[in-house]
Structures are given as C-alpha cells and as structure tokens.
Amino acid sequence: MKSIKNITCIGAGYVGGPTMSVIAQKNPEINVTVVDLNTERIAAWNDSDLSKLPVYEPGLDEVVAEARGRNLFFSTDVEQAIDQADMIFISVNTPTKTYGKGKGQAADLKFIELCARQIAAVATSDKIVVEKSTLPVRTAEALKSILHNTGNGVNFHILSNPEFLAEGTAIQDLQNPDRVLIGGENEEAVQALVNIYAAWVPQENIITTNLWSSELSKLVANAFLAQRVSSINAISELCEATGADVNEVAFAIGKDSRIGSKFLKASVGFGGSCFQKDILNLVYIARTYNLHKVADYWEQVIIMNDHQKERFSDNIIKTLYNTVNGKNIAFLGWAFKKDTNDTRESAAIYVADHLLDEEAFITVYDPKVSAEQIYRDLDYLGTRSPEENRRLVKVVNNPYEACNKSHAIAVLTEWDEFKTYDWQRIYQNMYKPAFVFDGRNILNKKELTEKGLVVYSIGE
Numbered sequence: 356m357k358s359i360k361n362i363t364c365i366g367a368g369y370v371g372g373p374t375m376s377v378i379a380q381k382n383p384e385i386n387v388t389v390v391d392l393n394t395e396r397i398a399a400w401n402d403s404d405l406s407k408l409p410v411y412e413p414g415l416d417e418v419v420a421e422a423r424g425r426n427l428f429f430s431t432d433v434e435q436a437i438d439q440a441d442m443i444f445i446s447v448n449t450p451t452k453t454y455g456k457g458k459g460q461a462a463d464l465k466f467i468e469l470c471a472r473q474i475a476a477v478a479t480s481d482k483i484v485v486e487k488s489t490l491p492v493r494t495a496e497a498l499k500s501i502l503h504n505t506g507n508g509v510n511f512h513i514l515s516n517p518e519f520l521a522e523g524t525a526i527q528d529l530q531n532p533d534r535v536l537i538g539g540e541n542e543e544a545v546q547a548l549v550n551i552y553a554a555w556v557p558q559e560n561i562i563t564t565n566l567w568s569s570e571l572s573k574l575v576a577n578a579f580l581a582q583r584v585s586s587i588n589a590i591s592e593l594c595e596a597t598g599a600d601v602n603e604v605a606f607a608i609g610k611d612s613r614i615g616s617k618f619l620k621a622s623v624g625f626g627g628s629c630f631q632k633d634i635l636n637l638v639y640i641a642r643t644y645n646l647h648k649v650a651d652y653w654e655q656v657i658i659m660n661d662h663q664k665e666r667f668s669d670n671i672i673k674t675l676y677n678t679v680n681g682k683n684i685a686f687l688g689w690a691f692k693k694d695t696n697d698t699r700e701s702a703a704i705y706v707a708d709h710l711l712d713e714e715a716f717i718t719v720y721d722p723k724v725s726a727e728q729i730y731r732d733l734d735y736l737g738t739r740s741p742e743e744n745r746r747l748v749k750v751v752n753n754p755y756e757a758c759n760k761s762h763a764i765a766v767l768t769e770w771d772e773f774k775t776y777d778w779q780r781i782y783q784n785m786y787k788p789a790f791v792f793d794g795r796n797i798l799n800k801k802e803l804t805e806k807g808l809v810v811y812s813i814g815e
C-alpha cells in the first residue's frame with residue numbers, strides 16, 4: 356500500500372477539529388483537510404482571530420496556529436477532499452434517534468450512511484475509510500456493504516479508530532493518549548494508520564484489535580466511566596442520609612489501587628454529548644440481542660443520573676420553603692464541565708427546566724457559553740415557548756450581576772474562577788438567608804459559611 360499523503364476528515368466538530376489539528380501538527384508531511392457541510396463552522400475554523408475557533412479547548416489555538424495553512428486545511432468542498440484523500444476519517448455526529456424504531460435509544464446513523472454514500476459516489480482511487488465517530492458494534496458491516504457495491508473498481512478498507520479524548524482536556528489527551536485503538540481486517544491498512552499515530556504515540560500504546568472489539572470498546576469505555584459517576588452519586592444520597600461525607604468516602608475507597616481515585620467526584624449529574632447517548636446505545640444493542648438483564652444493568656446508570664439531577668433541583672425548591680415561584684436563582688455555569696463551551700446534555704439545562712416549571716427566575720453566568728446557546732438549549736426541550744424562556748431566564752456576562760438580588764445560587768459547572776470570587780460581596784447583595792447549592796463540591800464550605808452563606812453540597 357502506498358504511503359499516506361492526504362488525509363480528509365468529514366466532520367469539523369469537537370472531535371474532527373482538534374483530532375485532525377494534532378494529527379497535522381505531528382505529521383507535517385501529510386496534508387490534512389477537514390470538511391464540513393456547516394459553512395459557518397468552517398469559516399470559524401479559518402478565522403484569523405483564533406479566539407473565534409468554533410471549539411474552545413485549552414491549547415487548541417496554538418496547535419491550529421502552527422499547522423493551519425501549512426498542512427492543515429478547513430473546507431466545505433467535501434467532494435474534492437474525498438477524491439484527493441488516501442485516508443478518510445468519518446467524524447460526524449451520531450446522536451440518539453429522535454424518531455422511528457429505537458427512538459430515544461439507538462444511535463442515528465443517517466449522517467454516517469450519507470458519508471459512506473458520498474465517498475462511494477466520488478472516489479476514483481483506493482481509500483482507507485476510518486470510523487472516528489462512536490458507532491454501534493458492527494456498523495463497519497453496513498459501511499462495507501455500501502462501499503463495496505459501487506461497481507467502479509475502487510478498493511476500500513474500513514478501520515475503526517474510536518476517539519477517547521475528553522472535552523476540556525482534548526489537546527492534552529490527544530498529545531498524550533492512554534492508548535490509541537485501531538480495529539481492522541486488512542493488515543496494511545491497519546499499519547498505515549498505526550504509522551500516523553506512531554509519529555508521537557509510543558508503539559506500546561497503540562492497540563490493534565478486530566473491528567468489532569474496537570467498535571464495542573468505545574461504548575464500553577464510556578459506560579464504565581459513567582457508571583463510576585453514577586455509583587458515587589448514588590452513594591452521595593446515602594451520605595446525606597447518614598452523616599457520612601461523600602468526598603471522604605471517595606478519597607478512602609479511591610486509595611485502593613483496584614478502585615483508583617479518578618472519576619469519583621460526586622456531582623449534580625454527568626452531562627456531555629457522549630455518556631448518555633453511548634449507554635443508551637449499548638442498552639439498545641443488548642436488547643436487540645435479547646440480553647435484557649445486561650440492558651437493565653446498564654440502564655440503571657442513566658436512571659441514577661436523571662435522579663441525581665432531579666434531586667438537586669428538588670433540594671433547591673424544598674430548601675427555599677417549598678416554592679421558588681418568582682424567586683431569583685443565580686446559575687454559575689452552564690457548560691457540562693469546565694474548560695469547554697459545549698453544553699450538550701449539561702445538567703444545568705435540566706435543573707433550569709425543572710425550576711422554570713416552578714416559575715423561578717434564573718440568571719445565568721458562564722465564562723464561555725453564549726446567551727444564544729443557553730436559549731437554544733432551553734428552546735430545544737420544547738417545555739415552554741421561546742418567549743417564555745426569554746422572560747424567565749436572563750444571561751449576563753458578570754458573575755456578581757448574576758448573583759445580585761438572588762435568593763439562591765446554584766453552581767452547575769466546576770469552573771475554577773468560581774472558587775476565587777469575593778463571596779463576602781456576593782453575600783451582601785443577596786436576599787437572606789443566602790443559599791448556595793454547590794452541585795460540584797468546589798466551594799470552600801467552611802469559609803462561605805463563616806461569611807454568612809448557607810451552603811448545601813452534594814453528599815455532605
């Protein structure tokens with residue numbers, strides 16, 4: 356197989372953009388073109404002002420500055436990029452289906468299929484097609500079927516190469532991955548992709564498996580990670596009932612090297628575009644194989660997460676004397692975790708929706724999320740009219756303004772800056788008792804209590 360000179364990635368989102376930037380940075384001799392149908396997104400990737408990149412990730416601007424225009428290109432010309440490429444990554448979205456069979460659980464593969472059909476229609480030379488998107492196990496079979504039936508004599512090899520980066524630490528994760536996973540049948544094709552990663556990843560961290568193990572491992576990794584969060588969140592409720600402290604319990608059990616200390620932070624519930632979607636997908640797959648006990652087991656991870664979000668907003672309502680009607684609740688944070696502008700499935704959306712049902716007024720401050728995005732998230736739920744969402748929810752650029760004249764503050768994202776605020780000043784400008792609900796256990800409860808605030812944390 357000839358060496359790879361041109362890579363194309365279809366999908367310039369949270370995965371395609373950062374992943375290809377790092378591949379281009381580490382392989383200056385390979386031309387990497389990232390294409391997307393979304394012209395606005397591509398324009399933002401090409402913006403000379405690096406603060407306008409469509410994805411906020413610490414360190415991403417530097418990588419883009421180094422590679423863009425040299426061997427990293429962003430374009431809307433999907434067909435040309437497909438035709439030129441030796442290797443094509445498919446990194447498009449695979450959301451949960453919102454219609455038809457499998458609605459609410461199965462992954463919607465229409466974007467993936469569209470890519471395969473477009474590759475089949477355009478390709479005039481042999482290609483390696485890499486599944487970068489997270490996909491149900493055995494999706495490669497469907498891709499093969501579409502690509503191998505073009506009748507135009509072009510050969511396709513399909514690889515699975517799931518991405519394990521976490522948002523907020525994407526560049527660090529990409530530059531120093533715990534492992535790179537490559538699944539495939541054709542040894543030369545596998546080796547071609549190994550070579551690309553070997554430019555910076557030690558060989559022992561590049562794992563090769565069969566296609567199905569690779570596809571399934573991605574879903575399983577997310578299920579295991581999310582399961583740890585739901586497990587500690589389940590224990591947080593028991594801590595609140597018994598006088599134990601979940602932070603102490605997590606620390607104590609995490610010291611056992613068999614358990615480990617990571618991913619044991621109790622919270623208002625996990626969010627993000629992946630955990631829920633991928634577990635629902637795993638549950639759906641298990642059910643299609645009639646493995647109902649397996650499906651029920653993993654479904655509990657989601658059930659517990661929904662319960663945790665609901666418990667958080669219920670506690671706010673209960674503490675505020677059983678009504679938040681007409682009261683001002685300040686939200687610190689809207690993103691699903693710190694250091695990202697991504698809000699997909701953020702716990703903040705569901706907590707807000709619950710409080711708005713109770714006719715609270717909410718003022719949101721998030722250092723990276725725009726007002727348009729916050730309203731889009733609420734409108735998407737369809738619980739109330741867009742006008743009503745705008746009447747009840749205000750978005751501000753200053754945290755002190757958000758907290759001013761509030762009856763309660765809810766911390767929904769663990770942004771570092773929240774810890775360094777002048778909490779005395781915040782206290783002075785709030786209605787009393789001045790309640791704080793720390794959904795991330797990041798604030799210094801003792802200090803805030805001394806200043807007069809009444810602080811509720813998770814699992815304490």
Ligand SMILES: NC(=O)c1ccc[n+]([C@@H]2O[C@H](COP(=O)([O-])OP(=O)(O)OC[C@H]3O[C@@H](n4cnc5c(N)ncnc54)[C@H](O)[C@@H]3O)[C@@H](O)[C@H]2O)c1
Nearest residue numbers: 366367368369370391392393446447448449466488489518
């Ligand atoms: N976000 C993460 O942290 C993360 C991490 C690992 C894996 N994943 C997986 O990676 C995949 C992509 O996730 P994402 O967060 O980057 O999604 P995203 O929505 O940010 O980006 C997907 C992009 O693909 C584009 N697209 C869709 N169909 C297209 C087509 N036919 N031609 C050209 N462009 C097209 C969309 O316009 C969009 O910009 C998903 O399967 C996801 O599960 C995501």
Ligand SMILES: O=c1ccn([C@@H]2O[C@H](COP(=O)(O)OP(=O)(O)O[C@H]3O[C@H](CO)[C@@H](O)[C@H](O)[C@H]3O)[C@@H](O)[C@H]2O)c(=O)[nH]1
Nearest residue numbers: 518519520521522584618619620622625626627629691692
């Ligand atoms: O101890 C913890 C750890 C995480 N979270 C929450 O869990 C969610 C997910 O966090 P994280 O996993 O750090 O971010 P993601 O970007 O969603 O990354 C996950 O999902 C990606 C998409 O598939 C995978 O690539 C990553 O490996 C996997 O960590 C966030 O809301 C976090 O606040 C907690 O509440 N407690």
